[in-house]
């Protein structure tokens with residue numbers, strides 16, 4: 577197949593053709609176990625019958641009317657999201673970056689409305705990932721993703737993740753927002769310490785600063801709770817969701833309280849496609865399945881099995897020095913002799929019929945379907961073991 581896509585995406589010769597549950601088949605008919613989940617998106621696996629039904633039902637009814645009008649699927653989904661979170665209002669969009677863009681714009685405007693234009697500084701974490709628009713990539717904490725697009729938006733500073741003292745030193749009455757991923761996903765599946773999130777909450781309250789949790793990757797059952805911050809008992813002022821929200825259909829959301837949402841008066845922000853009926857119809861069905869005790873308990877149980885299997889494989893092969901994460905978001909840190917070779921390892925895994933992810937150059941990441949069964953999990957671990965053993969001898 578000839579490649580007509582811009583080269584920011586590396587062309588993979590394995591071309592997926594169709595999927596079912598936790599299995600994917602390529603154009604040659606080769607079968608793969610999918611423990612990548614489309615980067616933590618396919619929370620219910622591939623082609624879940626209930627999602628197909630929701631999508632096709634809505635496809636015969638109404639696709640798009642723009643936000644000049646509201647629709648029943650959008651209102652129903654917003655009602656579900658607010659009923660099960662701290663939030664009162666939802667802004668729908670199409671991606672994680674757009675959700676964070678909305679959150680950051682809202683934080684700037686809220687601060688300006690209530691405290692004046694001097695209160696505009698944003699604090700984020702080193703190695704954070706918040707998306708690829710110019711604002712979100714600048715707020716993200718990896719200069720390699722943003723510096724080539726300078727000049728960047730100003731008034732953004734970064735503190736080391738999990739460093740409450742650095743946050744206390746950086747925050748001031750000029751800070752309008754602190755944005756944190758409860759688990760840093762892209763940069764290595766690194767969970768926040770409770771003490772850090774608690775300090776962030778306290779410092780934000782002291783300085784009348786909004787606390788934003790980016791739950792684009794950690795939300796929607798990924799950590800075996802609806803949202804990861806529930807594990808910590810720390811509540812943000814604004815939260816973003818995307819990835820698994822649509823179970824594979826593109827949709828993002830920014831959630832906040834009535835008081836903060838009131839800074840988004842008519843016309844202050846917008847989107848053409850955001851909250852369209854197709855995306856919301858699928859997300860509604862995905863929400864009901866994900867937010868059930870059965871699914872969340874299953875994710876917890878399968879997460880424990882996966883962590884245990886990966887820990888055992890690490891001990892057997894010596895390739896991993898640490899296995900970490902929560903629920904079904906798990907990272908394996910490569911041991912010293914294999915440092916920064918995660919990219920090679922996932923290629924070897926693919927050759928063994930297994931789809932997994934990197935998270936930075938030194939961590940391999942697992943984000944399988946929340947519904948993955950024992951058989952697929954065990955087959956995935958069998959293939960990973962073979963991949964690790966063959967890679968280790970080449971390495």
Ligand SMILES: *Cc1c(COP(=O)(O)O)cnc(C)c1O
Nearest residue numbers: 671672673705706707761792793
């Ligand atoms: C993936 C991700 C984003 C960006 O989402 P897109 O849909 O790619 O724009 C933002 N924040 C976090 C934590 C993510 O994992």
